[in-house]
Amino acid sequence: MKMIIAAVGFLLAATAGAQELKFGDLNYFLKQGQFSLTADMNHGTYRFKTSPVGANTPSVTKQSEGYYLTTKYSYALTNRFNLFLGLNYQYDVINKVVGSNAERFNQDGLNNPILGANFRLFNQETKGVNLDFGAVARIGIESAEVGTVGAVKGSKDGNAANGRNSLELNTRAGTKWNEANEWFVTAGIIYNKAGDYKIHTPNNGVNRDVDVESSWDSFVSAAYQYRPVNEFMMALSLTANRVDKIDSTETNSNSSMDENAHFDYEFAFNAKYLICENFIAKFNYGQSLLSDYDVEILGTETEIQNRHRRSFGLGVDFLF
Secondary structure: OHHHHHHHHHHHHHHHOOOOOOOOOOOOOOOOOOEEEEEEEEEEEEEEEEEEOOOOOOOEEEEEEEEEEEEEEEEEOOOOEEEEEEEEEEEEEEEEEOOOOOOOEEEEEEOOOEEEEEEEEEOHHHHOOEEEEEEEEEOOOOOOEEOEOOOOOOOEOEEOOOOOOEEEEEEEEEEEOOOOEEEEEEEEEEEEOOEEEEEOOOOOOOOEEEEEOOEEEEEEEEEEEEEEEOOEEEEEEEEEEEEOOEEEEEOOOOEEEEEOOEEEEEEEEEEEEEEEOOEEEEEEEEEEEEOOEEEEEOOEEEEEEEEEEEEEEEEEEEEO
16 A cells, blocks of 8 residues: 555656656657657677477577668657658678578568657646557568578578568657656557568578468557756666467468467667757667567477577667
8 A cells, every 4th residue: 555655646746747848858749840850770689599399409599680770750740640650771680590600691671661650648738747649550562581591502581571561559658757857658559460471491492481370469668768967868668578479371381380479578778968959869778588489380399598689779869
């Protein structure tokens, strides 16, 4: 009971001290006619181990490493409604089997473009809290291809496309309760439409076509930002993602390829500096805690273990 009373008291205090929102704040919402551009270039590494279950086959550690450019272009139609476009690109993303002499392959190119909209139902000036609703669509514009590792001169490159379109609905609440402190929490669901992709086969073999069924993902995120002076900001965020079970079928052989549901947790840190009233420079760092899960490919069950993802880089925010 004491904890509940303390939490209510904290929220009331935060509401009572709501401050004017400025460019760079987590809760800032574009005003009518404003345009913003966000761009980040991060170096990311993802590593995991595959361990066949019940098979006399050694475990294999795989790694993906490269550069990830994310951009977002937003425009406010009104003080409460904005639209945005996201274009993200993977560059020199090298996939390899750790400790193997086999060739590497690249998984480069444009991700599925992102179209979205945000609506601010409440704002902290009148209600003491900012409450937003959003919709995000990720739309494939090219066929998805997965590269593969083969013997010398046998590997083939893939691309960065996702074979499934998706639609996300989210809601976000937060406030800036004094000049230096603010928070927000976000929750959302994602519907991944059924789709397909192609797996390249090394050494000029027959490519494998895979049909993927629809699935539902969900996430919850919380963020806090400290702005001790107008020019400098530090933000922390934690996101919990539930990745739904993925059922797929290889059409060439009618064999199933199933991936179990699992949870992934992502931590992010951003340091931002306001160079001038409409230009921010950023440092980004991300670290993930990724759970193990099982997959069944062509009748063979495999454990995906020791998954690690890390990223760091620089970015900019412009306001026009």
